[in-house]
Amino acid sequence: MSDIFKKQRPLSPHLQVYKPQMTSVMSIMHRFAGIALSVGSLLLVWLLLAAATGPEAYNIFMVFAGSLLGQFMLFGWTLALYFHLCNGIRHLFWDVGYLFDLKNAYRAGYLVLAATYILTIGTWYCVLYH
Amino acid sequence: MKKQSFRSDLSRAKGLGSAGHGSEHWMAQRITAVALIPLVIWLIYSILNLIGADYEQFTTWLSQPLNAILMILFVIASLYHAMLGSQVVVEDYIHNKKLKMFKLIGQKLFFFAIGITCIFSILKIALA
Numbered sequence: 001m002s003d004i005f006k007k008q009r010p011l012s013p014h015l016q017v018y019k020p021q022m023t024s025v026m027s028i029m030h031r032f033a034g035i036a037l038s039v040g041s042l043l044l045v046w047l048l049l050a051a052a053t054g055p056e057a058y059n060i061f062m063v064f065a066g067s068l069l070g071q072f073m074l075f076g077w078t079l080a081l082y083f084h085l086c087n088g089i090r091h092l093f094w095d096v097g098y099l100f101d102l103k104n105a106y107r108a109g110y111l112v113l114a115a116t117y118i119l120t121i122g123t124w125y126c127v128l129y130h
Numbered sequence: 131m132k133k134q135s136f137r138s139d140l141s142r143a144k145g146l147g148s149a150g151h152g153s154e155h156w157m158a159q160r161i162t163a164v165a166l167i168p169l170v171i172w173l174i175y176s177i178l179n180l181i182g183a184d185y186e187q188f189t190t191w192l193s194q195p196l197n198a199i200l201m202i203l204f205v206i207a208s209l210y211h212a213m214l215g216s217q218v219v220v221e222d223y224i225h226n227k228k229l230k231m232f233k234l235i236g237q238k239l240f241f242f243a244i245g246i247t248c249i250f251s252i253l254k255i256a257l258a
Contacts, residue, residue: 034215037212051255059185
């Protein structure tokens with residue numbers, strides 16, 4: 001009996017029947033950004049290790065950081081960092097019991113998206129015109 | 131309170147749940163998150179000031195005690211936060227028991243290894 005029911009039982013979150021909402025999309029984006037940042041932390045490891053090794057190793061890192069791929073990765077890193085930072089603060093507000101009603105959850109969500117956009121653009125404005 | 135479950139009073143008071151480590155993981159994730167807010171702002175500000183820095187300028191900057199200390203704090207807080215976060219991701223999405231265990235152990239070793247790499251590198255530059 002159990003075999004038959006096991007095969008037919010639907011998997012619990014059953015995501016495909018739900019319409020994507022801003023709150024749920026931002027929730028999974030928070031995880032993606034976190035994973036991207038974990039991978040991106042290897043850039044910082046590389047920089048620190050190269051600087052500890054010597055000028056040649058440091059220069060190799062700087063050439064990579066200035067290359068098209070390097071700039072693309074650094075742009076992705078800042079975008080993921082600002083999103084994870086701002087949305088993380090939104091999560092911390094939830095953890096202490098605020099912003100739970102639908103209206104404020106959405107308001108804070110739009111605020112996070114706006115802040116991510118402004119901070120990313122602002123940072124790269126500083127990079128390009130420093 | 132009327133006793134309705136099989137849990138002992140001691141177990142209820144400790145509040146550690148069936149896995150035995152209760153809210154420690156959750157709390158550590160939040161504490162590192164709070165610590166990372168100022169550290170990330172410092173890191174971004176520093177990187178923007180260091181754009182185009184040569185080897186000499188970068189190592190001089192990192193050998194300042196405050197910069198070295200903050201960089202070590204950032205490395206510890208961010209990698210610990212990343213380790214806790216990726217553990218949850220693996221626990222949630224990897225259902226094969228052997229693969230799950232392999233990934234959990236592997237990423238723990240990985241984060242410790244790169245953490246030690248970073249801290250050793252910072253200290254070598256700062257104490258040179």
